[in-house]
Amino acid sequence: MRRLSKLAPLLAAAMVLAACGSDDDGGGTSEGGGGASAGEPQAGGEMTVLEDTAFTGSWPAGLDPATNTTGGANLPMMQSIYGGLFLLRSDDDGSNAAVEGNQAESGELSEDGTVFTVKLREGIEFSDGTPMDAEAVKLNWERALASPCTCKPTWPLAPDGIAVVDPTTLTLTFTQPYAAVSASFPTSNVNWIASPTALEKQGPDDFKINPVGAGPFKVVSNQLSSELVLEKNETYFEEGQPYLDKLTFQSIGGDQAAYQALQAGQAQAYEGLNTTPLLEQAQDNDQLQVSIQAATSPYVIQLNTKTGPFTDPKAREAIYAATDFEAINEGIFGGRYEVSQGFTAPGGLFYEQEVDGYPEFDPDHAKELVDELGGLTVKLGTISNYVATQINTALQTQWEEAGIDVEIEDYQLSTLIQQFTGGQWQAMLQTAGAWDPASGVGVGFRFGSRSPFSGVSDPELDQLLADAASSIDEDERGDLYQQAAELIASKFYAPFGLAFAPANISVKGVHGPGLTTVIPAALVNSQVIWDEVWMEQ
Amino acid sequence: MAVADTPISVTDHPGLEHGHEEEPRRGKWRQSLGTWIPAGMIALILLACVFGPLVLPEPTGGSVLESNLPALSPGHLLGTDPNGNDILSRLLNGGRASLFIAAAVNVLGLVVGGTLGALSGYVGGAVDTTIMRLLDVLIAFPSLVLTLAVAQALGPSITNTILALAFFSIPAFARVARSAVLRLREMPFMAAAQISGTSTGRILFRHLAPNIAPQLITFGMLGMGIVIIIEGALSFLGLGVPDPAPSWGNMVATGQLSLSATPMLVVWPSLALLITVLSFNLLGENLRSRWSGR
């Protein structure tokens, strides 16, 4: 089992093409997908889905969108109970991803980018029979925005910015143009609408355990962080869906145990496999299908430019020159992933593989720089998880070959936060970016001057990121993000690495978007659309 | 955790006061063989762990381009791990760490626990009650909570691991020492010492210590293996020997993450552990029967 001690590790998300590109044998991403090749969906069946205790499989605070403080991790549970106003959908291979209405019919941003109008579908009811109307949505949004969860959206909302226009229409008014608004929905708590009547009747404590939504499934029983049993919601708005009669989420300790449970037939799917040797084994197993998700957040080595050795650009340049992520990708991950030069990854909106002026791997140059500096000693940290630890270990070797003294540290969550807030850290392996870099915690989190988790303080970069977030012209946004990436490279702020993505594995005969096809991760993990998951009978 | 179920025998084995029958010759020969074979094995393991690393590649800092080589690859007898490190080197270096931790924990337990227990048993009365009740609290305390607290408060390191483990070896040694002393206390030579006015400290160290030492040492021998296994379970929980430095325990704990795909990562350290535990147990048992005068 993985190290047990974190609730919200950064298991980076993602990746699109590499699965098909580099692995021709074993279950690629397209095979057995939800597309035409799989045949018509069949209704019926019961399915058990495993979720890793260390991340998705922990929901200690319950499943009320406004109080589930680990909501960003618990996407499977939240989507199956609440459905979602908007969903991120894409072609089976993860391309052409776009946010589409689900319980919302549409979401339109005004010309000037400051008003977002959400139109709900007519006649949607919560599973307790009460209507899911604009008032209910407004109430939910207000609760969600007041939540401390990092899964709440970071809207530049005007005072009283949420308005009900008519029973199926709401508007959001912003203080500045905000292009990323629709991208902010799919993984944030404003997407999940709970029944206000049920909440009122049951009280908030009971509602956490027995939540009521208008999603494809209803709660049968809920044992926090252990097991969530759901049954089909007969009144779900989408005709004929969900396909499954019963869906059970089960928390399990680690990839190996989950893999064995799938082989033994006790479960039909597992989300978020990280362990490369097991991934390879699963790909060779003809009872299983493997879908590597579309990465949107590449790894990045954050360098603290505010204090310590990396105030000197030469030291930062040495790190760039000493780092060879291609070799790490080949050696540890079998070349499965793409190596990014900026904060975008293959699954993301504004992905560019190359960044102009990105310093190349050049160990001799690194050695020269280290000599000029008269030696360089670095403390490189990361959060304690399997993939990050492996990458850090490999980085240590590479840097030491360039004459840099490296000490590596695996931090538990609380220590990691202390390191950042204490400000004395030197180098940190983290992930950066999102499907839309402006949504969620995004890039500003790692690079903005005001973020406590950033090692950079550069007004020029702040401006570029702010402009990109507020522009409503897609091309212009792409341009600005590319400029930001070039700026980061030219100042040697932080070398980027491979865009790692966990995989979903499932037994043959299971089909579903996000599970057997690829959907980019909007933030950290991909969202399976559980309404449409079906099993061959 | 892993370990709850791998305890050690602490019952006192009646011995010191028992008869000293002459063993038949063959029995004696067998018995000394029974002592020297495991002792030899332990010596071999120690030598390999101390000197092996001198001739082998570093246990860390391997190149990722040489990752997951199979056994018998050139230059890597047992192959390499996912980070490209030589497994044999990790095994021997890891053994060094594991054996060091196990020895340190047992020595700490023996010295601190042994003293507390002997004092408690010899002095009796309020001192005994206080010491034993405090130890009862430690014994009833779920070690997982302590271990995780140490892991998260102090972070993983060899010292912290030893600290956390000693917390539990001390009460165990104290119990053994106390029950041994209780038995000795009623023996004639003790009465003689007391009558002749020997000071308590002198009695403790000159008369009691040499007599209870064999029992404590055999207990420690049996405990070596258990400590090594527990150290692995600690790696599981974020304590233990920190990455990337190896120990048998953390090699097993990391290897099992992909057990079905890379079984050898678990097999090698487990095998090393098995041989070591077997040797220590055999030696411990033989010493026990020797010292109990059979």
Next chain:
Amino acid sequence: MTAATLPRVPGNRDPRVSRGRRVAGSPALRLIVKRVLMAIPIIIGVTILASWVLSLIPGNAAQQLLGPQATPEDIALLEEQLGLNESGVSRYLDWLGGAVTGDLGQSVVSGQEVSDLLAERLPVSGELVGLAFVVSLLVALPVALFAAHRPNGVFDRISMVISTVGLSVANYVLALILVLIFAVQLGWLPAIGYTPLSEGLWANLEGMILPSAAIGIPLFCFYTRFLRGDLVDQMQQEEYVTTARAKGVGSWQVLLRHAFRNSSFGLITVVGLNLGALIGGTVIVESIFALPGIGQMLLQAINTRDFIVVQAVVVVFAVVAVVANLIVDLLYVLLDPRIRYGSR
């Protein structure tokens, strides 16, 4: 886990020390009263120790729940919502005050009643540990007896090697291997999951076999080795054995009626002492087999810094340990009425 499990043999309960001293009265009753009274300060001591140890752990529930990307404002907001701003001492005293009156409080994180959580999860861990314990003991007895019947014979050697192997394999590895063999390869038993007893005895047992084997096998190995060693000592050293033999009593009879009877004192001491700690041994096994037991809950609670829940589990562990010791003491009395207690 760990050495809490190292069995401790309290000297004052050593049957060999006190055997032969005669007492009048009802030792069992006096013993129960005395031990129950003694248990109270021990359990309170454990909870004090626990709250001190927990106060050393960095981070609080708010930080842990919100993860590495939370802003200080969010953390402050959640701290307030969860009521985390009290000092450790006053929190402990509040808790103790409630606990004494039977109110274990509510989970800081989910607001659930802790007593409900225990009621839900204790039976799972209880069954797991109980099964592992009973079966391992039942198998260990005959194996140890056969091994001790002919020390250094073939059976003895084989059982020695097997039990050392069992003690050298980490139990999380053992758990995975058992699943690999019996669930994946042979398909005889389920790999994960818990089925309540209400859904049928076999359905329930089926899911418990592998996890309890993962806990029980090392236990069996230990009991076997322990009992065998003690029996051999008895057979070789004790005078009554020699006497019995001289009288021409058969070797099995000596083994069973004399040596085993005496060795059982040591065995129950060890058994009783590690029973309390065993329940702590369930954590990893429960997470591998996805069993909703108390070990899983404890780990979750530590990770989310839900110290009210942790305290409750600590108390449960301590009570089990204390009760197990009490039962051991009572068994002594039953097995040998001459034993006197509480003289020290």
